[in-house]
Amino acid sequence: MLSIKNLHASIEGTPILRGINLEVKAGEVHAIMGPNGSGKSTLASVLAGREEYEVTEGEVTFKGKDLLDLAPEDRAREGVFLAFQYPVEIPGVSSTNFLRTAVNQVREYRGLEPLDAVKFLSLMKEKMKLVEIDQKLLSRALNEGFSGGEKKRNEIFQMAMLEPTLSILDETDSGLDIDALKVVSNGVNQLKSADNATIVVTHYQRLLDYIVPDYVHVLYKGRIVKSGTKELALELEEKGYDWIKEEIDSAATV
Amino acid sequence: MSKDNEILEEFTSKEYEHGWSVNYEADEAAVGLNEDIIKWISAKKEEPSWLLEWRLKAFRTWQEMAEPDWANVTYPKIDFDKLRYYSAPKQSNKPKNLNEVDPELLAIYERLGISLNEQKRLQGIAVDAVLDSVSVATTFKGTLSKLGIIFCSFSEAVKEHPELVKKYLGSVVPMTDNYYAALNSAVFSDGSFCYIPKGVRCPMELSTYFRINAANTGQFERTLIVAEEESYVSYLEGCTAPQRDENQLHAAVVEIYAAAHAEVKYSTVQNWFPGDKNGKGGIYNFVTKRGICAGDHSKISWTQVETGSAVTWKYPSCILKGDYSIGEFYSVAVTNNYQQADTGTKMIHIGKNTKSRIVSKGISAGKSQNSYRGQVQVMKRADNARNFSQCDSLLMGDRCGAHTFPYIDINNPSAKVEHEATTSKIGEDQIFYCNQRGIATEDAVALIVNGYAKEVLNQLPMEFAVEAQKLLALTLEGSVG
Numbered sequence: 001m002l003s004i005k006n007l008h009a010s011i012e013g014t015p016i017l018r019g020i021n022l023e024v025k026a027g028e029v030h031a032i033m034g035p036n037g038s039g040k041s042t043l044a045s046v047l048a049g050r051e052e053y054e055v056t057e058g059e060v061t062f063k064g065k066d067l068l069d070l071a072p073e074d075r076a077r078e079g080v081f082l083a084f085q086y087p088v089e090i091p092g093v094s095s096t097n098f099l100r101t102a103v104n105q106v107r108e109y110r111g112l113e114p115l116d117a118v119k120f121l122s123l124m125k126e127k128m129k130l131v132e133i134d135q136k137l138l139s140r141a142l143n144e145g146f147s148g149g150e151k152k153r154n155e156i157f158q159m160a161m162l163e164p165t166l167s168i169l170d171e172t173d174s175g176l177d178i179d180a181l182k183v184v185s186n187g188v189n190q191l192k193s194a195d196n197a198t199i200v201v202t203h204y205q206r207l208l209d210y211i212v213p214d215y216v217h218v219l220y221k222g223r224i225v226k227s228g229t230k231e232l233a234l235e236l237e238e239k240g241y242d243w244i245k246e247e248i249d250s251a252a253t254v
Numbered sequence: 255m256s257k258d259n260e261i262l263e264e265f266t267s268k269e270y271e272h273g274w275s276v277n278y279e280a281d282e283a284a285v286g287l288n289e290d291i292i293k294w295i296s297a298k299k300e301e302p303s304w305l306l307e308w309r310l311k312a313f314r315t316w317q318e319m320a321e322p323d324w325a326n327v328t329y330p331k332i333d334f335d336k337l338r339y340y341s342a343p344k345q346s347n348k349p350k351n352l353n354e355v356d357p358e359l360l361a362i363y364e365r366l367g368i369s370l371n372e373q374k375r376l377q378g379i380a381v382d383a384v385l386d387s388v389s390v391a392t393t394f395k396g397t398l399s400k401l402g403i404i405f406c407s408f409s410e411a412v413k414e415h416p417e418l419v420k421k422y423l424g425s426v427v428p429m430t431d432n433y434y435a436a437l438n439s440a441v442f443s444d445g446s447f448c449y450i451p452k453g454v455r456c457p458m459e460l461s462t463y464f465r466i467n468a469a470n471t472g473q474f475e476r477t478l479i480v481a482e483e484e485s486y487v488s489y490l491e492g493c494t495a496p497q498r499d500e501n502q503l504h505a506a507v508v509e510i511y512a513a514a515h516a517e518v519k520y521s522t523v524q525n526w527f528p529g530d531k532n533g534k535g536g537i538y539n540f541v542t543k544r545g546i547c548a549g550d551h552s553k554i555s556w557t558q559v560e561t562g563s564a565v566t567w568k569y570p571s572c573i574l575k576g577d578y579s580i581g582e583f584y585s586v587a588v589t590n591n592y593q594q595a596d597t598g599t600k601m602i603h604i605g606k607n608t609k610s611r612i613v614s615k616g617i618s619a620g621k622s623q624n625s626y627r628g629q630v631q632v633m634k635r636a637d638n639a640r641n642f643s644q645c646d647s648l649l650m651g652d653r654c655g656a657h658t659f660p661y662i663d664i665n666n667p668s669a670k671v672e673h674e675a676t677t678s679k680i681g682e683d684q685i686f687y688c689n690q691r692g693i694a695t696e697d698a699v700a701l702i703v704n705g706y707a708k709e710v711l712n713q714l715p716m717e718f719a720v721e722a723q724k725l726l727a728l729t730l731e732g733s734v735g
Contacts, residue, residue, distance in 0.1 A: 048686075048690050049689070049690075050686055051682070051686070071689070072686060072689035072690055073688075073689040073690075073692055073693060073694050073695070075690075076689065076690050076691055076692040077692045081690075082690050084687065084690075087687070088681065088683045088684050088687045090684055090687070090688075090701070090702055090705055091705055091706060092704070092705030092706050092707070092708040092709070093701055093702065093704075093705035097701075098688075098691070098701065099691075101693055101697060101701060102688075102691035102692050102693050103692075105692045105693050105694065105697065106691075106692040109692065141705065158691065162691065162692065
């Protein structure tokens with residue numbers, strides 16, 4: 001589904017990603033872990049098409065298409081969803097109105113009729129249960145005055161509404177207490193199917209207790225330096241990142 | 255970001271939709287301004303002598319006055335002797351009803367999307383259509399007159415209801431009020447007159463649609479709204495003009511009188527030609543709008559959506575004379591390309607327990623300058639006066655400017671005055687967030703801007719609100735920064 005080959009990206013001339021290789025197949029959950037500043041969020045942003053990042057080398061194909069060639073909105077319409085680490089506030093625009101615009105533009109791209117108000121609202125009702133989100137929250141301005149937990153819950157709710165093929169969760173666990181973490185993870189797990197895939201970007205192993213990954217990759221200095229199964233995450237939890245840093249840094253100086 | 259600037263350029267090249275003009279045979283005054291011209295206009299309109307005297311007095315005062323220069327706008331000096339002060343489509347006979355109006359004139363309004371055909375209008379909105387210097391048609395007069403409501407062109411009011419015109423003309427905006435008001439008082443041609451008798455709730459929106467067509471001609475209309483005790487009216491005003499290379503002057507005066515327990519809601523969607531993307535042409539919109547809450551418990555509410563004009567100078571104001579009277583001002587002013595807007599309001603608290611509310615939302619894009627100028631004055635005997643002002647500015651791109659000039663003058667210690675102001679930019683983050691959910695950039699901008707202006711748009715009557723939303727999106731299409 002997603003194939004990343006030798007991806008290099010920089011911001012304002014500073015290289016952040018230095019040759020990422022990753023294959024993600026339908027039905028899989030991949031966790032990207034790593035110390036702060038290793039390039040985890042950059043990878044998520046580059047895949048979603050954030051302009052500040054310049055791709056200097058490499059290629060990314062998504063469902064056979066050149067992902068890097070697509071505008072951010074077209075990537076979304078093709079089925080790439082990014083759950084933001086820091087969702088922005090849009091004053092005066094209700095979540096409902098925002099999502100209706102989004103859902104209908106995605107549908108239009110896919111050659112589907114727009115949903116009328118009745119159908120849209122019943123779809124919303126159905127998806128609201130998944131993340132236990134309150135209707136009141138959705139009639140308020142998007143993310144405005146939402147607590148950290150409410151924002152993250154709203155991200156997963158949007159994900160449920162847009163039914164992406166590839167979901168990228170960027171530090172979705174940050175700022176969540178354990179109850180909210182369970183609700184959010186539960187939502188993500190229910191949305192999982194044999195046809196879609198998930199990339200979970202996280203610093204901590206905690207989230208992976210709830211969203212169990214098939215593969216764990218460790219990102220350090222812009223490269224994937226270690227890959228394994230969920231046991232690797234447990235090892236990192238126990239030993240921290242230092243041993244990997246030492247391993248890599250000493251190898252580099254040789 | 256260079257890409258943002260590209261999108262910005264692309265957007266700012268958006269064409270003005272109402273830029274066409276029509277050739278019709280016109281009845282025009284000679285170019286220039288002097289007492290003979292004023293006499294000619296007055297004679298043309300078969301006015302009584304008191305009105306001619308009034309005009310001449312205004313003209314003589316105007317000649318002594320200097321053009322104001324305190325507004326945050328710059329434009330070349332206007333040569334008032336090179337303008338034409340009256341231009342009217344020739345009609346063989348004065349039409350008595352819509353069927354007698356020249357179909358060509360009706361077609362002009364059809365093209366603007368304003369049908370003057372009563373049967374065709376879905377919603378109950380009575381329209382007075384003003385083309386250049388004269389009113390060409392007023393709809394639903396019959397229905398309204400059954401309730402005692404007078405809604406007609408200003409010229410007609412002078413003929414049919416001289417006592418009302420004489421009583422209220424200049425009572426809210428004196429002829430000597432300011433430079434442009436004095437000029438208007440001297441040369442005003444037409445406009446709308448509206449009178450709501452005691453205890454009557456006007457059952458439909460009243461609306462005037464102004465259109466400048468002729469070249470080199472100024473439009474100087476005058477609107478007078480009188481709401482007697484316990485009456486209610488909602489009034490709408492819309493304006494467009496052809497796209498011309500030279501600047502055209504529009505200097506209007508609007509006066510509103512509200513007696514005890516009366517309520518007047520005045521909404522404007524102003525879309526005069528703003529000039530092209532290089533700042534060539536466009537309307538100079540120098541307007542004086544003022545209402546007086548003369549009676550206790552009266553209320554006047556101004557709502558404006560300002561998207562057009564090259565230069566705007568406009569401060570719809572309320573004099574809160576009656577005790578417990580309420581003044582409101584809701585404004586969205588959008589400037590793009592080289593547009594300049596200096597707009598705001600004045601709330602003058604005279605009566606006890608008076609309240610005012612100001613919500614101003616400025617949106618600047620391109621190389622435009624957008625200023626809010628507001629005055630809140632609380633007089634000595636205005637016990638317990640309350641004011642709340644909110645002035646927000648939204649910037650798009652990095653070459654425009656937003657300015658706020660609040661003046662507060664309090665002479666009574668019991669007054670409570672609050673002022674809040676914010677300045678924000680449409681963030682790349684917000685746009686990217688929308689993009690990531692599948693929303694195209696232009697739709698994202700429309701969504702964000704309409705959300706920002708929501709509090710004001712909510713004040714507009716339904717049909718107008720939809721039009722205003724589209725207009726906002728259109729004016730700012732592609733303007734991302």
